[in-house]
Amino acid sequence: MQHDDLLFNLISQERDRQRRGIELIASENFVSEDVMSAMGSVLTNKYAEGYPGKRYYGGCEVVDKVEELARQRLKQLYGAEYVNVQPHSGAQANMAVFMACLKAGDKFLGLNLSHGGHLSHGSPVNFSGIMFHALEYNVREEDGRVDYEQLQERALAERPKIIIAGASAYSREWDYARIRRVADEIGAIxxxxxxxxxxxxxxxxxxxxxxxxxxxxxxxHKTLRGPRGGVILMGKDFPNPWGKTTPKGEIKMMSSLLDSAVFPGTQGGPLEHVIAAKAVAFGEALQPQFKLYQEQVKKNAATMAQAFIDKGYKIISGGTDNHCMLLDLRTKLPELTGKEAEKALVAADITTNKNMVPFDSRSPFQTSGLRFGTPAITTRGLTENDMTLIVELIDRVLLSHNSDAVIAQVKAEVNRMMQDRPLFAW
Ligand SMILES: Cc1ncc(COP(=O)(O)O)c(C=O)c1O
Incomplete structure (x- = not known):
């Protein structure tokens, strides 16, 4: 068979793009070579519908061990009692939970997409909003933080079956205990x-x-730095949302509902090569260096947010507790849309994405914001001093977004900065 030069040439172009640029997309990262090798291994050849020990195909002795290893490591990482490592993506994991816990048309409550929520938390163009009755809560306009009072009011008035916390563009810690109290008040999951x-x-x-x-x-695949994929977990003290049976029986009941919702409910054969790569990534996350990496991710994000503020930009909520931040362009550059800003930055090899800001006056195709995150550049070894320089470069591009000369100059600086930075962390 002929080597596919066309395709492999495209992969090599993508590798060059990743190597030479500053990657600031908050949901991206660079995996280790071991994660890549597991993903590109012979495990991709194996069908293994079902779960370890209960498969619909022969020859699963090895992949059973692979999947079991991934499960054990994930449990250890988060102190979980139950895990499912088969969801092909985050949206698939969410779909499985909905399938296990809701009937078509049931109500659930999640963070508004234009306030930082995710598509799979109730967008009208996603299965979550199409099949179920999606309700939303917002962040507060004055400080950009989750409006817990509104969440509580909506929950008590509408009595959704599930309340979801979590977001795609929210830079603050969550008050999980407070939401749990609301969920308990109405018997929601x-x-x-x-x-x-x-x-x-x-x-x-x-x-x-x-x-x-x-x-x-x-x-x-985001801050966790593994292959693209999803997982579902339950904790040690999992109580039964329907108030039945013993704690041990309860977790068994919910776990089998979730397992069946993943397979056969919403997926076919698991991607055992990806599950193997997940196992590698979980193993890496259990090592002490991973904590140092995450500390640097956080420090870099805090430094970057402050550098933007020092340059007169507004960061929603005034800073970040995690790896990401949302910049509202309207304070410093009211005429510039997120779409134009993203295009100019990408031309300078600085990759980011336009994003709605809460209470945005522009459409999702234009937007008034940009989302930035530090997981990927931290993997490439950048630290606090580099963050100040990156903000300087971004500011230069945004101030002169129509100038090819400025963009070319910044691009040359970006490429110089990144040329000796390894793509693989381990
Ligand atoms: C909060 C949240 N949930 C789910 C997803 C979906 O993940 P995937 O793209 O793997 O389906 C994302 C992706 O950005 C996300 O931010």
Missing amino acids: FMVDMAHPAGLIAAGLLDNPLKYAHIVTSTT
């Missing part, structure tokens, strides 16, 4: 989607939602 801060949580730098939530979902 409290679900946390920790996709974004999962790595910081694993390192013990943010509160662990498994202490409060009935069910936790996550992606594995």
Whole structure:
């Protein structure tokens, strides 16, 4: 068979793009070479519908051990009692929880998408908003933090079956205990989607939602620095949201509902090569260096947010407790849209994404904001001093977003800065 030069040339172009640029997309990271090798291994050849020990195919002895290893490591990482490592993505994990806990048309309550929530928490164009009755809570306009009072009011008035905490663009710690109290008041399931801060949580730098939530979902590819994928977890003190039977029986009941909702409910064969890569990433996250990495992610984000503020930009909520921040362009550059800003920055090899800011006056296609995150650049070894310089470069591009000359100059500086930075951390 002929080598596919066309395709492999494209991969090599993408590798160059990743190597030479400053990657500030808050949901991205660079995995280790071991994670990559596991993903590109012979495990991709194996069908393994079902779960370890209960498969619908022969020849699963090895992949059973692979999946079991991933499960054990994930349990250890978060102190979980139950895990499912098969969801193909974060949205698939969320879909499985909905399938296990709701009937079509049932109500659930999540953070408004334009206030930082995720598509799979009730957007009208997503399964969550199409099949179920999505209700939303906001952040407060004055300080950009979750409006817990509004959340409580909506929950008591509407009595949703699930309340979701977690977001795609929210830079503050969550008051999980407070939401849990609201959920208990109405007998709702409290679900946390920790996709974004999962790595910081694993390192013990943010509160662990498994202490409060009935069910936790996550992606594995953001701060957690694993392959693209999803997981579902439940904590040790999982209480039965329907108030039946003993604690041991309860967790068994919910775990089998969740397992069936993943397979056969919403997926077919698991991606055992990706599950193997998840196992590698969980193993890495259990090592002491991972905590140092996450501490640096946090320090870098705090320094970056402050540097933006020092330059006259507004950061929603005035800073960050985690790895990301949301910049409102309207204070310093009211005419500039997030769309134009993203385009100019990408031309300078600084990759970020336009984002709605809470109470945005522009559409999701234009937006007034940009989202930044530090997991990827921290993996490449950048530290606090580099953050101040990066903000300087971003500011130069934004102030002269129509100038090809300025963009070319900044791009040259970006490429110089990144040329000796390894792409792989381990
Ligand atoms: C909070 C949250 N949940 C779920 C997802 C979905 O993950 P995936 O893209 O793997 O489906 C994302 C992705 O950005 C997210 O931010």
